[in-house]
Amino acid sequence: MSTDQFLTPDERAALMEVVSKKVRGTGSGSSAFLDGALPYDLSSQDYTVSSLLPVLDTIHERFAHRLRIGLFELVRRDLIVTVGSIEKRSYTDLTTSLSVPCSVNVIGMAPLSGPALLIFDQELIFMIVDTFFGGTGRPYKAASARDFTTTETRFIQRLIQLAFGCLEGAWEPFTKITCDHQGSETKPQFITALNPTELLAVSSVHISRDTISGIMHLALPYSILEPIRENLLNSLCKEHPNPSERLTERLREGVRDSQVDVRCFLAGFELMLSELLALGIGDVIPVNIPPKAILQVEDVPIYSGHYGVAQGWRALKIEQNLGLPGEWTEPPAAAPAHDFAPFTAKV
Structure with a gap:
């Protein structure tokens, strides 16, 4: 069967030009394509x-x-x-x-x-x-x-x-x-x-x-x-990612069993080195203790509350969740007060 029944002379010439020159033709025939069509090289993949x-x-x-x-x-x-x-x-x-x-x-x-x-x-x-x-x-x-x-x-x-x-x-x-x-x-x-x-x-x-x-x-x-x-x-x-439920659970359990350093920060002050060296036995350093103490986990402030004694232990009454650094865009609202819980603090 002759190709004349399928292709016009202009179409045959356009195809021969693409095959011989191996180019992504963008000439006069490109207007026949719909908008957004991608050029395709028929001569090579x-x-x-x-x-x-x-x-x-x-x-x-x-x-x-x-x-x-x-x-x-x-x-x-x-x-x-x-x-x-x-x-x-x-x-x-x-x-x-x-x-x-x-x-x-x-x-x-x-x-x-x-x-x-x-x-x-x-x-x-x-x-x-x-x-x-x-x-x-x-x-x-x-x-x-x-x-x-x-x-x-x-x-x-x-x-x-x-x-x-x-x-x-x-x-x-x-x-x-x-x-x-x-x-x-x-x-x-x-x-x-x-x-x-x-x-x-x-x-x-x-x-x-x-x-x-x-x-x-x-x-x-x-x-x-x-x-x-x-x-x-x-x-x-x-x-x-190739998640593994077993590995995820083991990591979660390991994190929960991890030990972290928790400290209760009451107050601090600054001294010059000469003043520190001049201190002797019996000297008194005045310290202004604020009404609330800060609970720090790995030096990150997490909770704040009043410092006191509960069941014979020095304890911190948690009253506010400070959240993680950068988490609060506004001053955090006071959380509901909890009962005193036994807590050993380093002062």
């Missing part, structure tokens, strides 16, 4: 992926941290997990760089639309199996390319489930995702779920021990990130 790299790096770091813990629980041995930088690669470039066989898994990350790739190279699979069964760490090289054994396939499934849990935890502060497994291949060229011309954000994690190592790749097509692009960019300026 590179600039849009670059804007997401900082937040994707953060997610990738969180993913690697969780993966390190999960691998220790899987093989009961510390593995060295090294995070690589995120690369912008085409689908064809990625698949041609992989050795055969490898475990290429098509995964879904709902609610993100479209599939992504989770790839384990054969060295990683061999290392995980060797470590789990207490191997010596000697690199394994098959005489010829072969499919994965039943045992290796079972470990691939365990790695997939481990990676899913780590991914969901890493993405949680930004957007809640649910991962699912859609298919697997040992030869990358047989994967047809992705567009060969799609631009991918590829993050790699290098896992090693002794003299053996392997690589895990996570390839995210830009098309699945486009719907949440604004949310990801906005999240760069926000903090994403």
